Amino acid sequence: MAILKHIANKSADYGKVLDYMLFQHDDFTKKELLDDKGRKMLREEYYIDGMNCEAMLFDEECEMVNEQYHKNKRYDEIKSHHYILSFDPNDKEDHALTGEKAQALGLEFARNNFPGHQALVCTHTDGHNGSGNVHVHIVINSVRKLDVEKQDFMERECDSRAGFKHHLTNNYLRHLQQSVMDICQRENLYQVNLLSPAADKISEKEYWVNRQGQDKLNELNKQIEADGLTPSKTVFQTQKQSLREAIAEIASTATSLTDFQSGLLENYNISLIHKRGRYSYHLPDCEKNISERALGAHYGKDYLLQQFDKNTKGLEKENTQPEEPQKPISSSFPNEPDVSTIFNPSYDYGKDPIAILFVQTNLQLVVDLQNCVKAQQSEAYAQKVKISNLQQMAKTIAYVQEHEYGSQENLLESFEEVSAKLTDARKTLKETETSLRDINQQIHYTGQYLANKKVYIQMVKSKNKGKFRNEHSSEIALYEAAQKFLKAKNPDRQFPSIKDLKAEKEKLTIKRSAQKDTYNYFRDYQKELRTVCSNVDSILGISRIRQQEQEKSQDIS
Structure with a gap:
């Protein structure tokens, strides 16, 4: 999904902005990276344009306007x-988002929302820290250079006049977020609702603290492993992230505010403070309270009150259902699954498991306690995970018997077959989406062709x-571009009508919707079978053996 981020800069050195757009910088220190000879290194791929200024003279022209x-x-x-x-990293592959296209969208966004300002628009395709997502930097001088017509999103009269400064309000920010969503929806890009609060609010500061803390922890663990010891902690968590996990764990079972409050206090020594209709949390080793707004909407x-009500209704529903007769248990620990009954060869396994209608369950992965840092730190949490693991093991055994898997090989064959069907469904869906994108382009250029055809005919007849x-250069350029595109798509020069194209688009849209349902079906099916396979490995105790065999095979190869 596309996100919009805003940074207010008080530095008077506009040249640093231009250098950051053109040259490679370290993600942590923000310092320029130099080659062996001490020279700056250009970015591998970038697109840069200036709005109401020359891109390479952005710093000088901004200083002139300020003066x-x-x-x-x-x-x-x-x-x-x-x-x-x-933009979302998947947009590059799924929706053919290129740096050139993103640059055009960034220029459109800047022209529509920052009229009259000097702006530097630059697109990078490498993503932050090599993540690969395409992103557009838009830097505007805080002082407006030109007078413009007052737009609906401008709250003050001076917001459209030259010499006055850019004024970002909450309403203006919401307008910008809505503008981003409109562009992504129009271009068929991945997008979430930016106007709704984030479930987990990760600030810029928290993100970098987590990154730097994880790097330091990795370095420390390397030294510990070099000494022949096993690190006790492998994942770094910020104070806020630890608090989020504690709240989510207690809230998943609490049925009232009292249960939630006592659970936090007893298990994690965290105090819940209710003030002015909002929650805040006090940690024992923290002087200030952490507010709900700093953590996220969840x-x-x-x-949380909705979650408590949901837990209460779920508990009432479970209590109203008749209890099933319990089977004799041979283990000394209650609820421990009987491993010998995972696969029952007495069933008839001639049926095709995929042909049976798949109904998704709430089966969860069995947690590996040896690699669970949180379980190693808290005995109470470790005991809770043990009980949860036993419950998931029992559900896994019931699942295997219900779906009549006679052996582990039979289960793995079903997983591989579902994976193959998922691959085919994904391929078919992408082909349809490519055809739909092509139809949308033809509709766009056909409309552009028809809209400017009259002007082009007038030029042909003109003396x-x-x-x-020269007087109608933009209309003629649009007509010729559309004509070139349509000729390439239709070599016989018989261009399809808008009506036929829209009818074809409607067919492809219906087809894509059905293929998405098929893709989601096999995706969920594969996810569930993967969970079952992993849990069966944990029950039989062969996951570690399989991992060792894979490592040996890789060493041999």
């Missing part, structure tokens, strides 16, 4: 605003074609 209007002279003034429009009063072309 003209006598603005941005104090050290504490905001000199520029940096907006980052970051840790506030409204969401002074050169003068007419």
Whole structure:
């Protein structure tokens, strides 16, 4: 999904902005990376344009405007605003998002939302820290250069006049977020609702603290392993992330605010504070309380009360169902599954398991206690995981018998067959989406062709074609571009009508919807079978053996 990020910059050195767009920088320190000869290294792929200025003279032209209007002279003034429009990494493969296309979308976004400002628009395709997601940097001078017509999103009269500064309000920010969503919806890109609060609110500061903490922990663990010891902790967590996990764990079973409050206090020594209709949390080793707004929407009063009500209804539903007669248990620990009954050869396994209608269950993975850092730190949590593991093992045995898997090989064959069907469903869906994207392009260019055809005919009939072309250059350019595209798609020069194209689009849309349902069906089926296979390995105690065999085979190869 595309996200929008805003950074207010008080630095008067506009040249640093231009250097960051053009040259490689370290993600942590933000310093320029140099080659062996001490020279700056250009980014491998970037697209850069200037709006109301020359891109390579962005710094000088911004300083001239500031001097003209006598603005941005104090050290504490905001000199520029940096907006980052970051797209989903999957858009590159699934929706053919290129750096050139993203640059065009970034320019469109800047022209529509920052009219009159000097703006530097630059697209990078490498992603943050090599993540590979395409993102667009839009940096505007805080002082507007030109007078423009007042737009609906401008709250003050001076917001459209030259010499006045960019004024970002909550309503303006919501307008920008809505603009991002509209662009992604129009271009068929992945997108979430930016106007709704995030379930987990990870700030810029918390993100970098987590990254740096994980790197330091990895370095420390390497030293411990070099000494022949086993590290006790492999995953670094910030204070807020640990608090999120504690809240989520207690809230998953609590049926009231009292249960939730006592659970946090007894298990994690965390105090819940209810003040002015909002929750905040006090940790024993933290001086200040952490508010629900700092954690995310899933840790506030409204969401948690809904979760408590949901847990209560689920508990009431379980209590109203008749209890099933318990089978004799040969183990000394209650609820421990009988491993000998995982596979029953007395069943008839001639049926095709995939032909049976798949109904998704709530089966979960058995947790590996040896690699669970949280379980090693808390005995109470480890005991809870043990009980949960036994329950999931019992459910796995019931699942295997219910679906009549006679052996582990039979189970793995079903998993591989479902995986193959999922691959075919994904391939078919992508082919349909490619055809639909092609139809959308043809509809776009056919409309563009018909809209400007009259102007082009007038130019052909005009006596002074050169003068007419200069006066209507944009319409003629659009017509010729559309004509070139349609000729490439239709070599026989018989262009399809808008009506036929829309009818074909409707057919492909229906087809894509059905193929998405098929893809989601096999995706969920594969996920469930993967969970079953993993749990069976845990029950039989062969997961470690299988991993060792795989490592040996890799060493041999």
